[in-house]
Amino acid sequence: MSSPVILITGALTGIGRATAIAFAETGARLVVSGRREAEGKALEKELRELGADAHFFQADVRRDEEVANLVDQTVARFGRLDAAVNNAGTEGQPGAVTSQTAESYAATFDTNVLGTLLSMKHELRVMLAQKSGSVVNVSSTYGHEGAAFASVYVGSKHAVEGMTKSAALEVASTGVRVNAVAPGPTDTGMLDRFTGTPENKAALVSRVPLGRIGKPSDVAHAIVFLASDSASFVTGQIVTVDGGKTAG
Secondary structure, three states: OOOOOEEOOOOOOOHHHHHHHHHHHHOOEEEEOOOOHHHHHHHHHHHHHOOOOOOEEEOOOOOHHHHHHHHHHHHHOOOOOOOEEEOOOOOOOEOOOOHHHHHHHHHHHHHHHHHHHHHHHHHHHHHHHHEEEEEEEEOOOOOOOOOOOOOOHHHHHHHHHHHHHHHHHHHHHHOEEEEEEEEOEOOOOOHHHOOOHHHHHHHHOOOOOOOOOOOOHHHHHHHHHHOOOHOOOOOOEEEEEEOOOOOO
8 A cells, every 4th residue: 555645734843843744754645834945845855864765745724725735736646645744723812802804804814814814715625535634733732721911813713613613524424534742842843932931931831731842743643643543433523732731
């Protein structure tokens, strides 16, 4: 059997990049995507040096036609799509509810919610025709809990989890699965921007029972599992990867 074909959005940094590397190490064939061509080509080169058949295609997940083209290019290159990881996201503009605007709302929801919806729309049309496939969306522990001064981001991740469960139910009878991972504090540039200061970051990490911040690879390994046949009876689930932070 040929190696599975994996598509990853938001693949250029953080969890997306770690996921691309993790899949490359399994021998998967990869399409990685993001908005910055130079970084994308550098990642493509790195993945090929690991032995992966990898290609970068530039796309903005907020634009329906670009997502459609991304999926079509993946199928044109490899003939199928076995798993898709929808990781493109933004922390938006943290702050009090009273400081938010229509523009700050759109800046977050257009990427995190509309981007996930459009990605699933086009990925699932391919997978439904194949009668197989696995979609893994990237949420957050804030997708199922609240956080002061982060209402727009929190709302967007609640939406991702709701769409994940709903899409899973829509396609369950076809052999296609849809799940999400919900990372806790993970050592990425987004976390640094979100927390703002080393003190805020340390305070957040202090509430993790395992006593450390998560690594992007911790989340990547959970994604690889959900995308694989080892998780063939798992769908409609939100798999939390947070060092026990939400266990209490």
